Structures are given as C-alpha cells and as structure tokens.
Amino acid sequence: MSHSLRYEVNCSILFTELPLLERPEAVRRAGFDAVEFWWPFDRAVPGDQEVDAFVAAIEDAGVSLVGLNFAAGDMPNGDRGLLSWPARSTEFRDNIDVTIGIGKRLGCRAFNALYGNRTDEASAAAQDELATENLALAATVAARIGGTVLVEPVSGADRYPLRTAADALAVLDRVQTSTGAANLGLLADLYHLAVNGDDVDKVIAEHTARIAHVQIADSPGRNEPGTGELPLQRQLAELETRGYRGWVGLEYKPSAGSADSFAWLPRERRGTTA
Numbered sequence: 001m002s003h004s005l006r007y008e009v010n011c012s013i014l015f016t017e018l019p020l021l022e023r024p025e026a027v028r029r030a031g032f033d034a035v036e037f038w039w040p041f042d043r044a045v046p047g048d049q050e051v052d053a054f055v056a057a058i059e060d061a062g063v064s065l066v067g068l069n070f071a072a073g074d075m076p077n078g079d080r081g082l083l084s085w086p087a088r089s090t091e092f093r094d095n096i097d098v099t100i101g102i103g104k105r106l107g108c109r110a111f112n113a114l115y116g117n118r119t120d121e122a123s124a125a126a127q128d129e130l131a132t133e134n135l136a137l138a139a140t141v142a143a144r145i146g147g148t149v150l151v152e153p154v155s156g157a158d159r160y161p162l163r164t165a166a167d168a169l170a171v172l173d174r175v176q177t178s179t180g181a182a183n184l185g186l187l188a189d190l191y192h193l194a195v196n197g198d199d200v201d202k203v204i205a206e207h208t209a210r211i212a213h214v215q216i217a218d219s220p221g222r223n224e225p226g227t228g229e230l231p232l233q234r235q236l237a238e239l240e241t242r243g244y245r246g247w248v249g250l251e252y253k254p255s256a257g258s259a260d261s262f263a264w265l266p267r268e269r270r271g272t273t274a
Helices: 020-029 048-061 086-106 124-143 165-179 190-195 200-210 232-241 258-262
Strands: 006-010 034-037 064-069 110-112 148-151 184-189 211-216 247-250
Touching: 006 064, 020 034, 020 048, 020 258, 034 247, 048 086, 064 086, 064 247, 086 110, 086 124, 110 211, 124 148, 124 165, 148 165, 148 211, 165 184, 165 200, 184 190, 184 200, 190 200, 190 211, 200 211, 200 232, 211 232
Parallel strands: 006 034, 006 247, 034 064, 064 110, 110 148, 148 184, 184 211, 211 247
Antiparallel strands: none
16 A cells, blocks of 8 residues: 655664764755654753754755654663653753744744653652643643644653553543643654554554654564564555644664665655655
8 A cells, every 4th residue: 555645754763873963964865855853962951052053954954854852861771751750850841942942943843752761759640740740831832833742652661651552642631631732642653552562553543633743663673664564554554544644754773774774765755855
C-alpha cells in the first residue's frame, strides 16, 4: 500500500556523525525539506547565542523545523523527560518559554513533552499530578502560537510509565478534563508502540483523530524501514486513509551512514520541493 504523507528527518538520531549544527544542511542535501530535534542543548535554558546559532543553522539550510522536544534531561544516561520529575519540575517550567520561543521563530508548532521516569522520591500519583500541572502550563504557552503539546509512549526505558497509546491517551484525557486544554495530542511512534506490544493497527483504527505526530523505525534493530519486520508502509497508508495529514518523522538509527540509509525512499518522496 502506498501513501502520500510527507517525511522529515530527526537530526538527533540521524546524521550524528556530523556536528549538530551541520545536520540540517546534510538533511537538505539528502533531498528533505523538514527536520525535527530532541532538545538540542545541554541545559534547559541555553544562552541566547546558542539559540541564535541553532535557529540560524535551520534557516540557512532552507529546511523547516516541524518538531521539537522540550528539555528531557540526560537522555544518553537514561533520563526520559522532566515533566513528572519533582526535583526538576522548575527546570521544565523554565524551559517552556525557551522551547516555544524557538518554535515561534522557526514556525514549529509541535512540541514533545517526554513524561519522565518513575522516581523513588515521589509516589506515582504525585508524579502524575505534577505532570498534569506541567502539561497544562506547556499547553497554555504553546497555544499562544497555535502549537500542540505531544505526549509519547516510549520503549527501552523500564521506569518510563507510558508504554502504550492507551497510557498516553489517559494522560491527555486527565489534562483535558482537569484544565480544558485542547491543544494536546498523541505522538505515535510506530516503532515504540510495536516494541512495547501495543496493537498498532487497533490504535490507528480507533485513535487516528488524536494522533498529532507520527514517527517510524523498523524492528528489530530500530533501523531504517525495510531492515526489520514492521508493516510500516501499510500502517502509514491506513493512517492517511483515516485522515492523518501530518508529518512522518524518521527517528531511526541508520544501519550504515545516515545519507546511505534513505535508499528505501525514492528522492522524489523525500520533500515537497525535492
């Protein structure tokens, strides 16, 4: 099955052989015209010069930023977000204006808030309550620029509590019920959902209207499509059939060099201006 959804490249997992600020240009040379990033700085509130350099790298490359994560802690060492982490809640709140500010400058309207691992310092209920408050705050600021805050199930992190689409949707429901925030959506990473044992076809059939962003990688291996066993093209076609019109983020680990990992995708399918 084929589809006409647009692809973009996650520059935090692809092109890591290059310095971060050189990656948007590499993406453009590969034929794509849009990128997404995890939080690209080593602290929640970077200096103005760092932010300006990041913005310039994207503008100079001639690509669009279509997705950006809020600060999520030390990802390489296992952190998976600050949203529900009591000791770092202030850090998350300080990061909100910076993240949305970058979005305003670059036209990005999708902001991923990784939920955070369970911690021994607080009960699960207390962490969930904090996450509700912080998501509401983030949604309020994002709404000023027409932005959407995303919540994502994740695999490979034992203490991360959102494993399935239902887990994430329950969080969205809780925030929407308690605060009325409407600009929240599910980030459906088809790889994470499949690896966690979720019924991806059922998620697509029942919840496409609540999916605000999609990411893909194949399994096993989390490499590019075609290296594993997931029916990604069929599922993307089904998403489109059911009304999804957003981006598809390529968030995979390239099995060889990044530029060589796009052989599965004809160049004419890589960007709207390729």
